[in-house]
Amino acid sequence: MTLSISSATPENSVAYINGRVYTINNAQPWASGFIVSPDGRFTYIGGNDDIQNTAKELGLVTVDLKQRFVMPGIHDAHMHLLYSGMMLTSDVDIGMESTSETIAEEIQNGMCRCEYINARQDWVMAAMYSNPGFPNGVPDRKYLDEKFPDQPVVVVGGAGHSHFLNTEALKKAGYDLENEEDVQGGKFFRREDGSLTGELGETAATKAMIAMPKPSLAQVKRVLKTAIHAANKAGVTSCQEASANTLLLHALHELDQEGGLRMNVATHIVHGPEFIAHESKDTLHPLIQKAHEFRSQHVDTRFVKILLDGVPLPPLFTHCELDSDQKPNQDKLLVLDAAEAIKKYDSQGVTVKVHCTGHGATRMTLDAIEKARAANPNGPRHEVAHCSGVHDDEYARFRQLNVTAEMSPAEFFVHPFTANSEGLMDWNFRKMLNADVFLTIGSDWGATADPSLFGPVSRVVESVGNGSKERGGEALCRMLTLHGAMAVGADKEVGSIEVGKKANFIMLDKDLSLGDFDGATVLRTYFEGECVWDSEVS
Structure with missing residues (x-):
């Protein structure tokens, strides 16, 4: 026997x-x-x-x-796993210090360092350019054309809201170099004669992002594994993917079916604008309706993403502000059907995360959610992403409408750049907490090099402590764990260390409950009882 x-x-x-x-x-x-x-x-x-x-x-x-100090795994409320993974493996990282004289050479050198060449079928994607490196702050395609006369080159800037293209990329994408027409929510930068400089803001980049060849599904799976490993290193065991598209859903579904997905992912499929998904609405919108087909053990697809406005960053300033009559500036809107979309998805039980950086965009989103709530009182909890531009009149409405304030990108909470923004960027934890708003925190990884949240949140411990009923460290730990799980409806499974819940936990060298985030290191990360990061062996 x-x-x-x-x-x-x-x-x-x-x-x-x-x-x-x-x-x-x-x-x-x-x-x-x-x-x-x-x-x-x-x-x-x-x-x-x-x-x-x-x-x-x-x-x-x-x-x-x-x-050692042990706590639940981190939930990052705003990540771009695919784009971060591509940048770690296949795309070119040139940093923020490139100039008109060095950018082309830095791209060439970066291409030599890439792990996977030709991942985008000879198109080159690089990041990040910075306008101050160019004469008068104006990037011009001529700085790329000399070294790349025949190969399409796209350089990301503006935290992903602007793109700098050479002439070949503009032609391949179908732009009229001399007479390209303006588009809603787009910003074409032009030479004195009206021709394109090659710098495209917001929806002006839609043609390019759709035209750029897509990596293979196998490559997407490889880069997702790389990105997830980097996130595990930062203590992240669950996240909200903020720009999900068809390729991403297929890749996550296959990885999970194969037993290779070491993270819980809530996929926010892009409703609009198209450029952020690198995909046409003709396939994105049907994808949202059949998203349930991609749900699996570690992938939750009940989420949609809308970018309502842009960013309060120079030279874009594409955020939707309030005019002198306290009305939102309609010219800055990247999506015109947001209110209708929110009402539709709300009726379907789908959570909508809406990117808002200007006072006008935040007000419009809360107005739309208020109308949806009147029609469907028990609908899902929606989210305002970023929350860097919230008018004083709006803080109380978050609580009243059961809206999550997703605070991101964490790197900019307290930063010299945002400190000099003349009030355009203000992540005001104290006002949020005084209004008893439900808060989550995101890195917006893809706009920052490192997904770790500890350094950035260390700079808001005091303000959080002054606005919260808990100590600052305790309140932040809760936002980084249980609140994240609650935001995506996963708190019965993860978010705290309780009997019956999944064993997602991290071990650190500092006690984060005391607010000791600065310089904290994740020693080990466990996902469902399996060690997926060990600082001593990785």
């Missing part, structure tokens, strides 16, 4: 002891350790004695946490 052996039985659990475990569970805020089942769930949380007795009785493998 063959003896039946299984790794799924209780004696295959793992016991963790001697930790300082911050659970984010008000009923049991602290523990010394826990037991994780073979299928990656917490089955016991408590003191060392009880855990060690159980471990001895069942013969469990035991891990000594060595008094």
